[in-house]
Amino acid sequence: MAGKIYVAKETTFLTMDGKEVRISAGVTRVREGHALLAARPDLFKMLDVHYDVEDTRRAPQDEPAPKAEPKTAPEPVKTEAKPEPEAKAAPAAAATPRQRGPRKTGS
Numbered sequence: 001m002a003g004k005i006y007v008a009k010e011t012t013f014l015t016m017d018g019k020e021v022r023i024s025a026g027v028t029r030v031r032e033g034h035a036l037l038a039a040r041p042d043l044f045k046m047l048d049v050h051y052d053v054e055d056t057r058r059a060p061q062d063e064p065a066p067k068a069e070p071k072t073a074p075e076p077v078k079t080e081a082k083p084e085p086e087a088k089a090a091p092a093a094a095a096t097p098r099q100r101g102p103r104k105t106g107s
Contacts, residue, residue: 003031003032003033004031004032004046004047005029005030005031005032005046005047005049006029006030006031006032006037006044006045006046006047007026007027007028007029007044007045007047008023008024008025008026008027008028008029008043008044009025009043009044009045010023010025010043011023011024011025012043014036014039014040016035016036016039021036023036023040023043029047030044
């Protein structure tokens with residue numbers, strides 16, 4: 001579906017095939033050859049495309065870059081095993097909280 005694209009320059013209403021159609025400035029877009037564009041070319045201007053897709057049907061200009069050879073994992077570094085440190089004594093059981101008596105009020 002090739003062809004230039006046009007965008008509305010002003011907002012208006014048109015009647016097409018017995019139906020009212022809203023044309024919004026800067027929003028409504030039509031492709032070259034559309035009935036709205038043919039009926040009212042003065043309402044539209046050609047749309048500027050900032051980023052377009054590549055045409056994949058063209059032959060490449062340069063040869064593709066050679067594929068890189070697959071990388072192999074580096075050999076692991078061998079280290080000598082270190083002896084485990086001696087286990088420390090288990091901590092003493094936690095002390096139980098002291099129970100408090102009734103609070104004394106100032107008298």
